[in-house]
Every structure is written in C-alpha cells, then in structure tokens.
Amino acid sequence: MAAALFLFGAVAVRAQNADQVARGEYLVxxxxxxSCHTDHAGKGPQLAGGRALDTPFGIFYSPNLxxxxxxxxxxWSDADFIQALKHGKRPDGALYFPVFPYPTYTRMTDADALAIKA
Ligand code: HEC
Structure with a gap:
C-alpha cells in the first residue's frame, strides 16, 4: 500500500512538472x-544568448538563458529568476538595462515566471 501511494505520488509530481514545462514553453x-535570447545570425542554440541589440545607448548582447x-x-534560485524577470535586478542586486523589457513582465504571476524558468 505504502509503495503504491509512493508510486502514485511520484507519477503525480512528474505530471505536474510536465504541465509546468509545457506552460513555460508557451509563455517563453x-x-x-x-527572439532576443537567440543569436539568429550565427544560428546559435536556442536561448543561448549572443544576439546583438543595437540601441541608442550602444550594442547590448543578450545573455545565455x-x-x-x-x-x-x-x-540561479527561483528567487533570483523572479527578481530578474519581474523587477530587473541581478542576483547581486545591480539593475539591468531596460533593453531587457522586464517592466513588461512585472505583473506576471510568480507561478508563470517559475514555469518559464522550468
Ligand atoms: C527585447 C529583447 C529581450 C526580450 C524580448 C527578452 N529579453 Fe531577457 N534580456 C535582454 C537583454 C539585452 C538582457 C541583458 C540586460 C543587461 O545586461 O542589462 C536580458 C537579461 C535577461 C536575464 C538576466 C540574465 C543574466 O544572466 O543576468 C534574464 C533571466 C532574462 N533576460 C530572461 C528573459 C525572459 C524569460 C524573457 C521572456 C519572457 C526575456 N528575457 C525577454 C533582452 C531581452
């Protein structure tokens, strides 16, 4: 009985993670x-960064996600990710340049932010 409950629990957790990843992929x-975090010109791996973004303040290169x-x-911890995506702060507390459009993501729920991280 205990083994059956354990197995059921493990399957339920896996299903929940799969749902979170599927939702995260949709949100990404x-x-x-x-589009910003992939170097399309160099055909770099998806989300590995390196795309040059030309702005009036100079060229920014998107980081590897x-x-x-x-x-x-x-x-990164979950808290690091939420702080970056919703509040534009690096894990060390410094601020990102708004070429990373975090103000657009500020009102996202933490659950959606963590689905993106997953
Ligand atoms: C318009 C282009 C653009 C879009 C769209 C964008 N980002 Fe970024 N992102 C950037 C740039 C540029 C930086 C680096 C900013 C800096 O160094 O100040 C950045 C930084 C980050 C960082 C910090 C990474 C690090 O190593 O410090 C995270 C996390 C991140 N973005 C996640 C996302 C997620 C998740 C999305 C989609 C919901 C997203 N970004 C959409 C351009 C973009």
Whole structure:
C-alpha cells in the first residue's frame, strides 16, 4: 500500500512538472524571449544568448538563458529568476538595462515566471 501511494505520488509530481514545462514553453514563445535570447545570425542554440541589440545607448548582447551552470542561469534560485524577470535586478542586486523589457513582465504571476524558468 505504502509503495503504491509512493508510486502514485511520484507519477503525480512528474505530471505536474510536465504541465509546468509545457506552460513555460508557451509563455517563453508568447513573451518573445527566444527572439532576443537567440543569436539568429550565427544560428546559435536556442536561448543561448549572443544576439546583438543595437540601441541608442550602444550594442547590448543578450545573455545565455540555458541551464548551463557556468555560462547560463542553471545555478540561479527561483528567487533570483523572479527578481530578474519581474523587477530587473541581478542576483547581486545591480539593475539591468531596460533593453531587457522586464517592466513588461512585472505583473506576471510568480507561478508563470517559475514555469518559464522550468
Ligand atoms: C527585447 C529583447 C529581450 C526580450 C524580448 C527578452 N529579453 Fe531577457 N534580456 C535582454 C537583454 C539585452 C538582457 C541583458 C540586460 C543587461 O545586461 O542589462 C536580458 C537579461 C535577461 C536575464 C538576466 C540574465 C543574466 O544572466 O543576468 C534574464 C533571466 C532574462 N533576460 C530572461 C528573459 C525572459 C524569460 C524573457 C521572456 C519572457 C526575456 N528575457 C525577454 C533582452 C531581452
């Protein structure tokens, strides 16, 4: 009985994660994250950053959003991600330039933000 309950729990958790990832993928597409965070010219991997964004303040290169712990955001906590996406603050507290359109994402729910991270 305990084993059956454990198995059921594990399956339920996996289904919930799959739902979260599917919702996150939808929001990543709807939110325009891929277009800025992918180097289309160099045909870089999706969301690996490196796209040059020419602005009146100079050229910004979008950062890598992949789960790589060294070069991407794989080592970030959920709180780090929410703070960046909704409030425009780096994990060290410094501010991003608004070429990253975080003001557009400020009113997103934390659940949606974490689905995007997933
Ligand atoms: C208009 C282009 C643009 C769009 C759209 C965009 N970003 Fe960004 N994003 C940037 C730029 C440029 C930076 C770096 C800003 C800086 O260094 O001050 C950035 C920074 C970030 C960072 C911080 C990464 C780090 O290593 O510090 C995260 C996280 C992020 N974006 C997530 C997202 C997500 C999620 C979406 C979609 C919901 C998104 N961005 C949409 C351009 C964009």
């Amino acid at each position: 597409r709807a939110g325009g994250c891929i 992949t789960p790589d712990r060294a070069t991407g955001i794989g080592a």
